[in-house]
Amino acid sequence: MRPHKHPSADQLTLERIFHALSDPIRLEIVLHLARVETATCGELDGDRPKSSMSHHFRILRDAGLVHTRAEGTIHQNSLRLTDLNARFPGLMDAILAQAMNGGTSGAKPKRKR
């Protein structure tokens, strides 16, 4: 696959990150990855066309949020938390905490505990 290009940590910008997270599908992907650590593209499509998902993954990669490595025919995705925390300490913690607590539009009003 000629390994995907990922921006280096110091190339990340908040604008790109915010743009990547402004789409419900992508926010869902990020949220899922925050829970399971690593997942293939196929595990994350919600019955959506592969080409659409590939598009969203590319934006997440370009924003530096997600790292994709090919293992055979499947691609393992994971959040680049180490790089993100190095570049923007505390940011992802805050974002993920709020996203998991029902801050997203698309979905489940999650009850507190």
Added chain:
Amino acid sequence: MRPHKHPSADQLTLERIFHALSDPIRLEIVLHLARVETATCGELDGDRPKSSMSHHFRILRDAGLVHTRAEGTIHQNSLRLTDLNARFPGLMDAILAQAMNGGTSGAKPKRKR
């Protein structure tokens, strides 16, 4: 003026907030407001057309990031930090801290006037 409509705190969504912040102009506005607490629209245009700025302010208002109140002919804008912190505790702190620390693409350091 028919006072601007502002979403209530519990209507805010992360998607809208991220979308609002994904534009360099709007991020700059938010950053500026974080420093000065309150400012008129005119103080925040960078020699850009008024209509463009009004557009951006509307998106910031719709996202719940900015509150605008009319005082005579001028409009005072301020960040809705109280509401934002109530809805998404820690989020704006993290975002503003990183944005002020050079996370923006424009990388234009402070320009004062």
Added chain:
DNA sequence: ACTGTTATTCGATAATAATCGAACTACCAA
């Protein structure tokens, strides 16, 4: 009422982004 200031709204155009089928690549196994 008239004038200047501040900002919003309208309307048209341009730029950017999302969607998705189809073709394609890479890989693995039989």
Added chain:
DNA sequence: TTGGTAGTTCGATTATTATCGAATAACAGT
């Protein structure tokens, strides 16, 4: 080699956003 699987890329279409001049509205002063 054939076939199946996992993703990407291409290309066309649609949808959403941005930009900005012009018109409009609200207001303060004179």
